[in-house]
Every structure is written in structure tokens, then in C-alpha cells.
Amino acid sequence: MSVELPTWCLPPTLAWPQASQQFGSLHVPILAPSPAQMLHLAERLRASATTMQRLPIARIVAAIDRAATQWFAPDYAPRVQLLNQLPQINGYNQAMLNAVLDRMLADWRAPQLWQRLNEQFGDPLLLDGWRPSVVGESRVLGPRLTWHICAGNVPGVAIQSLIDALLVKSPSLLKVARGEPLWAAAFASSLIEQLPELAESIAVLWWSGGEQALETPILATAEAIIANASDQAIAAVRQRSPAHIRWLDYGSRYSFGYLSQRMLAAPNLAEIAANLAADSVMLEQQGCVSPQALFIEAPSAAQLSQLAALLNQAMADLSQRYPASSAMLAATRRSADEYEWQALSGQPIQLLSQPEQPWLVVVDQGENLPTTTGRLIKLMPVADFAELAQRVSPLRQHLQSATLVCSSEQRAELAEALALLGVVRICHAGQQAFPQAAWHHDGRDPLRSLVRWVDVERSSHLHL
Template sequence: MSACLPPNFAWPQTSQQFGGLSIAVPQPSPGQMLQLVEHLYSSASNLQQIPIATIVAAIDRAAQQWLAPDYPPRLQLLDQLPQINGYSPAMLNEVLDRMLADWRAPQIWQRLNEQFGDPLLLDGWRPMVIGESRVFGPRLTWHICAGNVPGVAIQSLIDGLLVKSPSLVKVARGEPLWAAAFATSLIQQLPALAESIAVLWWSGGDQALEAPILANTEAIIANASDAAIAAVRQRSPAHIRWLDYGSRYSLAYVSQTMLAAPNLAEIASKLAYDGVMLEQQGCVSPQAIVVEAPTAEQLSQFGLALNQALADLSQRYPASSSILAATRRSADDYEWQALSGQPIQLLSQPDQPWLVVVDQREALPTVAGRLIKLVPVADLAELAQRLKPLHQHLQSVTLVCSAAQRHELAEALAAIGVLRICQAGQQAFPQAAWHHDGRDPLRSLVRWVDLERSANPHV
């Protein structure tokens, strides 16, 4: 399913190629887009009347449907999506299950309580120190979604619904299917949402098509490249509220004390899982494993453990042809650099469907394919110096250290600019209530209204 539109919206369709799959997509004119955004905007008053508990329950039921292995839309998605984004069905199964778990009722209520204290502020006036207060979501939110990780568009849509904001979701070429299919399931659970949700794809940057959106939207949630975000910002009216999630850089840090840990094989297995999951395409994907003050022997032992872990993971999550090709290109590139005298050491065989390398150069560039890059540093101070040019783009760091070191090293990483510090094996899937890119996503969308208590109750 390529689109989900409110009732009575039927547009001409055209065939578009997404990876290896041809899909029919709606092709609205600027005038039709204007009608759609005006319709969504006008639905805000009705959406605001739906109790938040009713919305949460509907999301929970839809997620429960999608968790069933034999749910027909899920089976169709698992058949189609590998042809577009190169993820294996086994990996997609895990990604779907991990993301769907965050959309169950207990996790959603945890988020609402974390960010609002009293979620009933979304339904009406609630007692506060000042008197009474309540919150309102935007009358229309435009979601611009990246396609590097499945489910990003759905999470964005859910965030909009949790603040009772009608949503126009622009899905990405790299993942055009799941959001529309999930929205359809959600509307089946709560038909009242049908007037307030639109999910479709169009070619980004179409200024004529996007002008009516920018003229009517009150908020934009953008999961996209820095360049794409900047291009839309240039055209945006000043009053629009922005939540932009641009390019981010993540890594792992292994302290020196852990290189002699008796459970090094287990640590390597979890770090390899973080690197393989999402095929290095997520903002939370580790672009390097930084190793503190290793000896040559310790690097070799660590490399052996990582290779064994990657061999196991390759059986569990077979790499697609596109991932294999990217890995092969990275291996060829590193072999040539090593031959030319660069401080690079290959710790895996060139014919394997993964690559483990030691890269001692100053830069920490991004990686492609199933590549684990080990970067030795003397200490965290050296890492801070290396990461200085990237401090505005840092996101997640897996911290592998002793319990005694954890707070000290976490404090140092936070000072560098890191926004999330997690355990090995958890990097690909942040907790539901995390502060995405250092912010409260739901609180950032709403406006507060205060009804002040009168100083003189008789006036």
C-alpha cells in the first residue's frame, strides 16, 4: 500500500520505481494538495475531542495486529521491502518487532507521563500551580521522513497523534510502504482518525506542490539529511515549529580495562550486533568502535572475537546483494589504502561477507556495508579532540567499561556533545522514552495555555 488518504480523496496515479519494485502512487496537483491540507487542518477540532486514552488504545491494538507473524499486511511488507532497501527478511522481522514493542500501550503511557507528568493535559484543563493549564498540538503537522530505517515515518505519525495533531506524512523513496499500511490498520481500529491522516510519497523539493503545505502547516517533523532540511527551512514561514532530526554520528567506546575482561567474546558479540543491525543505515548505527590504549595483541584478540560474532550474525541475518557489494567496495578500498602505506590493518579475510579493520588515522569517516572499524586512541581526551569537528552531529555512544568508570566516562562523553549513552547490544533500538536528539519530542510540539487563578475569587 503506497498511500493512505482521507475519505473522498481520489487522485490519478502514476507508476514509480522504488529499488527493484514498481509501485503505483498518487499524483496530486498543487490544487488538490491545497484541498488536502485544508481538510486536514479543519479536522483538528474533532481530533482534539478524542480522549488521549482512546488514541493510545487504538495505536496499541494496531501494533498488536502487526506483531502477529501471520498478519497479511506484515507478510506483504516482508515480501516487498527487501526489494527496496536491501534489508534481509530476517532483519526486517526483528526491526519490526522491536519498533512495534515501543508502540504498545505501556510504553506509550510511559512516554506521555515522562513528558507531560499528567497526560490528561491533552484532554482538558488540569490543576497547576498557576491555576489550570492544558496543551494543544499543532492544527497540522507535516512529517518529512527518511527512508534509511523502516518505521521512522510511523514513529513520527504516532508523535503527531499523541498531541492530537492532524498529520500529512511524506514518506521516503527508501521506505514508501509501511507507514501507509500501518495508518490504514490504525484507522480500522479508530475510524475517527480517518479525516486527520494522510500518508503519501512525492518527489521532494517540488515547490509548487509543497507551497500549500507550508502555507497551512503549524509544525514540521523532519527526519532527513541536513541538506534536505536546510532546503525546506529556506522556504518555511517563520511561525512554523520545527523538530528536525538531521545527520548524526554514533560510535562505541571500549575502555582499556575491558580488553582483558573474561567475557570479551560476549562483548564483541553485542557490539557486532549493533553494527550489523540496520546495516549501518541508522543515525544510531556505530560508525566506529573506539578502543582505549590497546596493545597489538589485544587488538588481534578483539578482532578474532568480532570476526566470530560476525560469522554467527551472518548466518542469522544474511546480507543482501546490495550490502555484500557495499562491503566488497569497502574491503577493496581499505586493501588499496593499506598497500599504499596508510596506517590500516585488515583483521578479516577479503572473501568474507563482512570486514573488520583497524584504522589509526585522525578522521572518523562513515562506513558502508558490514564493516566494523576499530579506532585506537590513547584516552577519552584524544577521542574528544578527534570528535571536535563532529560535536554538533554526535548522537549515540555504546559505553563498554567497568561499573566504577561508567559515570566518569559518561560525564566526559556528555561534555563532548554525545546525546545518548547506552549498553552494548542496545544501540540500534533506543528506549521508547528517550530524549530524541536531546529533546522531548512531544513537549516540543505543543503549546501550553494557562488559566490563571484569580487573586480575588469574587471578581
């Protein structure tokens, strides 16, 4: 089956040889450039930086907003095609993809984009030219070329990376992932329709990661790299990267939830369980924000049983709304088999869901913190917060999001403790899958981290 969506986006007049690549059950046309062609592309993109710097930031924001508005329409032809084809590649079901697309697109509307710019720069017009500052006048300049190494576990991550570069007026070369090779090129085409001046400044294509002959010309030309990839993949590229390149690397992360003992008796426990289940199901445990475990403070056997029953009911409801794909069902079955073997071998494992159900609720009282695969919720009882801290402290450099379910009186104290552990985002149940648009991704300002500040100092009356 051939796809109709573009799998690449190149500046005008470039004509490269094509090949075919299988992604999931789809045979997808791809480009097959030579190293010389890749060098020419990178140099052409970087040469467009001067023109891109002259574009007012308001025009760029407006173009992104208009493209997002197009993609919001349920009958927009590229969206319809994406929803038909992407499940055959990444295993998400169409209903969930629909929800994920809408949530991602909401962050690419003008109010959210201006919120991010104001949050990170105070005065977004610093991107357009000189502005008064404490030293005299200042402005910011984005990289002349940003290379994006994109992950395919969550739809839209590549586009978010592209938008970050656009907001600092940096030309972009995106290497899309095997798990999501379609949306970025299609969205880039929509952007260029809205603002044709971007045509010289955006390229999107796929090639097999680690092809040094293709990547060496990019490393020789790029001024920044945004990498959403595994730690191993990032380390491999870093070894070949010149020292001057500015890096924003988003590697392997561990996210979790914490349910305090006091909340086990809360009158709204069913609502809490529904929100916790939604956090687990949305993104199918594929995101860096996805909770790999739910730590529960000092539950009695009866409280654990009650919570498991509520979670099972919530998972049943979610499975009606977002039916698991065949790939997700297979992954869940593999996890169930593994946990059953662990239980039979005497490890402290309890399966609290029925074998025929398309999800798992598991109690794991072991010491290890394995990652989860499939549609499952892993409950990990701890005596208190100090035991949680002991369990996750070895992962300090990888900690990211934590759902905190506790009383209002406990929240400030526990949030402080989580921050000191290394967690960079603390949220309420039901919000874990989708951070706010202006969040500090992995504890950093993504836009400020990309730019270079330039100051023109005012005249000094000091004479040495």
C-alpha cells in the same frame, strides 16, 4: 511487479490521478496530485484538528496499541506482504526486517506509550482538557497540522513520527521516502480500522522531494514539521518555511562506541564483542544510532588481534542469522576495495577479516572520521579518552549515541565526559540500535516540543 500494500492513505472520498514509480526492483503505484489538490488536502487535514482534539487520549493510545498488536502477528497479511516486498526496495534481508519490525512495534504498545506520555507531561490528561497547575489551570494543544518529512534508511521511522503527532492530537501529512514507501501507509490504514475517527486526520503519500509546487501549499498550512532527513534536505525546506512553523529536525548524526583499556582483559570479552557486533550489524549501518566507529583505549597488538578474532566470530554468527543482502554485499565490497587501496598507499589501515567473508573488521589509525558503508566494524585505537574527545569534538553538533564499555567504577565519570562532548544518549553494548521508548530523541522531548501550553491563571488579590 505490482505491490498489493497501499502506498498512500487519504481521507475518504478523495480521488487523485495515479502514476507508477520504481523503488528498487519494484514498480509501485503512487498518487500524482496537483498543487491545488495538495492545498485542498492540507486544508482538510487542518480542519479536522478540532474533532481530533475532542478524542480522549486513552482512545488514541488504545487504537495504536491494537494496530501494533495486529502487526505483531506473523501471519497478519499486510506484514507478510511487507516482508516480501520491502527487501526489494531497501536492501535489508527479511530476517533482519522481521527483527526490526518486532522491536519497533514493541515501542507502540500501550504501556510504552503511557510511559512516554507520563515522562513528558506528568499528567497526560493535559491533552484532554484543563488540569490544575501552579498558575491555576493548564492544558496542552498539538499543532493543527504536522508535516512529516520521513527518512527511508530505517523501517518504521515514519510511523514513529506519525505516532508522536497522534499522541499530541495533531493531524498529519506524511511524505514517505523512496527507501521505505510502504509501511507507513499500511500502518495508517490499520490505525484507521481501529479508530475510524482518525480517517480525516491522516494522509500518507510519496512525491519526489523538493517539488516546490506541491510543498508550498503544505508550508502555508502546517503548524509543525518533523523532519528525519539529511542536513542538506532540512536546510532546503527551512529556507522556504514560514517563521512561525515549529520544527523538530533530526538531521545527520554520528554515533560510536568506546571500549576502555580495562575491559580488554575482561573475562566476558567474547560476550562484549558479540554485543558490539550486533550493534554494528543491526540496521546495516543505516540508522542515526548505528556506530560508525569503535574507539579502543590503548590496546596492545595482541589485544587488538584477540578482539578482532572475537568480532569476526560474532560477525560470522550474525551473518548466519541475518544473511547480508546482495546490495549490502556490494556496499561491503566497495568499502573493502577502498580500504585496500588506502593500505597500499601507505595509510595506517589493517584489514583483520578475510577477503571472502561478507563483512569487514578494519583497524583505522588515521585522523579522519569517515562514515561507514556496508557490513563492517571499524576499530580506531586511541591513547586515552582525551584523544577520543579530540577526534570527535569537530562533530559536536552531530553527535548522538555512544556505546560505553567500561568498568562500573569508570562509568559515571566517562558518561559525564561524553555528555560534555555533546553526546545525547549513552548505552550498553548490544543496545545501540534500539533506544528505549521514552528516550529524549536527539536530546529533546519530542512530544513536549510539539505542543503549545495554555494557562488560565487563578484570581489574584493584588490590585495595582
